[in-house]
Amino acid sequence: MSNPLLRSVSIDERLRFLRDGVVCLRKIISPEWIQLAQDGIEQQRRAPSPYATVVDADPLYLLIDQMPSMKNGMLQRVVFESGAGEIAKQLTVTRRLRWIYDQLFYKGRGPAAETPWHQDTSYGLADSHRIVRVWMPVDHMPRETAIEVVRGSHLWKTHYGLSGSKIEVLDDEFELPDIEANRSAFDIVGYEVDPGDVVVFNYRALHHAGPGVNFNEKRRAFAILYADDELRLRHRPSLLPGPLDTAGLAWRDGQKTGDFPEVFRAV
Numbered sequence: 001m002s003n004p005l006l007r008s009v010s011i012d013e014r015l016r017f018l019r020d021g022v023v024c025l026r027k028i029i030s031p032e033w034i035q036l037a038q039d040g041i042e043q044q045r046r047a048p049s050p051y052a053t054v055v056d057a058d059p060l061y062l063l064i065d066q067m068p069s070m071k072n073g074m075l076q077r078v079v080f081e082s083g084a085g086e087i088a089k090q091l092t093v094t095r096r097l098r099w100i101y102d103q104l105f106y107k108g109r110g111p112a113a114e115t116p117w118h119q120d121t122s123y124g125l126a127d128s129h130r131i132v133r134v135w136m137p138v139d140h141m142p143r144e145t146a147i148e149v150v151r152g153s154h155l156w157k158t159h160y161g162l163s164g165s166k167i168e169v170l171d172d173e174f175e176l177p178d179i180e181a182n183r184s185a186f187d188i189v190g191y192e193v194d195p196g197d198v199v200v201f202n203y204r205a206l207h208h209a210g211p212g213v214n215f216n217e218k219r220r221a222f223a224i225l226y227a228d229d230e231l232r233l234r235h236r237p238s239l240l241p242g243p244l245d246t247a248g249l250a251w252r253d254g255q256k257t258g259d260f261p262e263v264f265r266a267v
């Protein structure tokens, strides 16, 4: 298949991704694919999945949906054909990657809801450095409401739970420090973004999206996770089902993504 990206990832961007655990790639996804992502996200708003969190209260609208591409054909095309997977391949210098998950963040009217600081490992699926998250904004966002990441945190040995959440903290997890209250103690990077840009970060990187006042503007993003065949899966019983559970497949901790090629499809 031809490569739909507007440009390639540079060596400097690749080095920054490996060193910092995050990089913002400007003007790389073409407008047709942004349009399709917007349409797919709007379709999902009209018919969210059973795993969605929806807050539709005056004045706030928030939708966070899990694995929408499993049913939504437009978002599925974005996962496999927009070049997002190619970006992950170029950044990791990996020939074959697989889709492993995706999420949609729709912050509609009202003040933008905060996404608290977390590592994605705290939500389960796997513990690994091997997962690449391509976060694709489809609206303009000022830095205050876009993704911020603690630079280099993907290399920290510590594994954090979600502070104050209903999710149980596992034995090997530590309590997350209050990053927002101590911002100057952390090396935080963030970006003002436009449709066409992506922020790509390591699954273990600490990240959040700040609250903000955006009363009449939508703030929508689609995040896609890719990993190689060797990613070892891990159960997180208190959480939502993952793609294998949704597909009705039994699996054990430690099995690899490459063991389930029909669910974790290659990009």
Ligand SMILES: O=C(O)CCC(=O)C(=O)O
Residues within 6 Å of the ligand: 105, 114, 115, 120, 133, 135, 147, 207, 208, 209, 221, 223
């Ligand atoms: O867009 C957001 O609000 C949060 C995104 C996020 O946490 C992620 O993609 O991991």
